[in-house]
Amino acid sequence: MEDHKNKRIGFLLERTTRNAKLSFTKAFKKLGVDITPEQWIVIDTVNNNGTMSQKSIGKLSFKNAPTISRIIDNLVKKGLVDRIEEKGDRRKTSISITANGSNLINHCQNEVDRLRNLSWDGLSDSDYEDFTRILDKIFENFEVYE
Numbered sequence: 001m002e003d004h005k006n007k008r009i010g011f012l013l014e015r016t017t018r019n020a021k022l023s024f025t026k027a028f029k030k031l032g033v034d035i036t037p038e039q040w041i042v043i044d045t046v047n048n049n050g051t052m053s054q055k056s057i058g059k060l061s062f063k064n065a066p067t068i069s070r071i072i073d074n075l076v077k078k079g080l081v082d083r084i085e086e087k088g089d090r091r092k093t094s095i096s097i098t099a100n101g102s103n104l105i106n107h108c109q110n111e112v113d114r115l116r117n118l119s120w121d122g123l124s125d126s127d128y129e130d131f132t133r134i135l136d137k138i139f140e141n142f143e144v145y146e
Contacts, residue, residue: 027111042071043080047105051096080104
């Protein structure tokens with residue numbers, strides 16, 4: 001077994017994630033939008049998938065139940081999503097995007113797309129394939145600790 005103790009994957013991932021989140025935070029502020037990158041992930045997930053359960057949103061966004069609940073609470077307060085109680089079982093709710101949420105998505109989408117494109121500046125489709133393959137493998141390697 002090779003020794004990889006000097007290959008600081010956690011540091012590299014954290015550094016990159018922090019910089020990406022900061023870029024998105026600045027972009028949202030510049031657009032005059034009161035939303036965090038984490039909130040964007042949730043509202044974008046609902047926008048792309050339609051009305052769905054909190055559990056499904058959590059799975060698609062890789063966020064745990066308490067975190068998803070907190071983010072959705074904030075999005076509901078901002079009028080960007082609605083909780084819809086299931087008839088017969090008040091514990092089950094679905095989340096849907098509101099008209100204000102759709103407007104926010106439309107307002108931000110070009111800037112989000114610009115940042116996504118910027119992140120791949122100077123990199124090829126092959127680089128992206130290698131990157132996702134490597135990250136998927138690292139993700140699988142750590143699944144044993146879940």
